[in-house]
Amino acid sequence: MNDQRRSPTVRRRRLGIELRKLRESNEMTAQDVTRSLEWSPGKVTRLEKAQAVKPMVVDTRLLLDLYRVTSDDPRYDELVTLTRQARQRGWWNSYKDVLDDSYVEFEAGAARIHGFQLSVIPGLLQTPEYATSLIRGNLTRDPTEVERLVQLRMRRQELLSDPHPPYFWTIIDASAVMRPFGNVEDQRAQLQRLIDTDHMEHVNIQILPLDAGPHPGLAGSFVVLDFPDEDPSLVYLETQQTSIYLEESEELQRYGMIFQHLSAMALSPDASVAYLKDLAGQLG
Known part of the structure; x- marks a missing residue:
């Protein structure tokens, strides 16, 4: 598939799935993450369920740091790139x-x-x-x-x-x-x-x-x-x-x-x- 056909919504869904996997692999609950990053209640869930219309790169970086995914890990750049793709506007807007x-x-x-x-x-x-x-x-x-x-x-x-x-x-x-x-x-x-x-x-x-x-x-x-x-x-x-x-x-x-x-x-x-x-x- 060419890049023109990549849906930001599908990217956002994929990002949420990968972030949830990382949280679970670190044996953390959404509440644990919320307390650690001092985020508002529900923010972690919104990200993982692809309900955040424009996920922030800075938030993804904070989560990756919390989940001990270092910058030399291939997953780091992949998820940051995925976040940027998820922020794009589709024609349906x-x-x-x-x-x-x-x-x-x-x-x-x-x-x-x-x-x-x-x-x-x-x-x-x-x-x-x-x-x-x-x-x-x-x-x-x-x-x-x-x-x-x-x-x-x-x-x-x-x-x-x-x-x-x-x-x-x-x-x-x-x-x-x-x-x-x-x-x-x-x-x-x-x-x-x-x-x-x-x-x-x-x-x-x-x-x-x-x-x-x-x-x-x-x-x-x-x-x-x-x-x-x-x-x-x-x-x-x-x-x-x-x-x-x-x-x-x-x-x-x-x-x-x-x-x-x-x-x-x-x-x-x-x-x-x-x-x-x-x-x-x-x-x-």
Whole structure:
């Protein structure tokens, strides 16, 4: 992955994980560190949980000194550099007025994105017309907010045309592509958008037909994000009220198995493209 695709949010998460490992290896609690450095309560936890938007290099140096990581230790420069990378601003900062979640920040730094969509077409593959209809259907009425959200979604899609794009594999329930919206031309354009990915080596689409019957994806959509540099993966679940991030190995394994099961039930990529073309042809 090139440096332009390194997400400060992913760097911040990695920094927190490494700092927690060092603290635990020194058999210190967060309270021990707080007392030793005379920090405010909660600061150590915020750093380790990547809740500090701009971690300070001076704080990282203080922690490394406390954890007896000397300047000639390779980890010293690595973590100081990681801190500087974590302080950078991502393109999504321009959309903070409509962003209330960190998913876009994690997505921007992923090396592999794979998941299942139960009811909607994935945001990375939506046309502006589909995105607009979807956002309005979610009871967003303010025209300015709708426009900003559509702009954000289109900006996210630049990820797939990056010189070093992530591998994107999505399984879409047939109900999502069959659901009408807008006019016939809008629907045809959205289907064509999906069909056109057939020529993209790093994009893989499978359609899960309705006649597949009940399946484990009926519990809801999910996305698994894998990151470079051995950064730990995470599972993203979006609900009506909030977003949930799962990081435990058992949870990652469970959703990995669900994805494999859904992939085996779904149409092959070639058959999925044929299905989409047939669906587009039925629009008249």
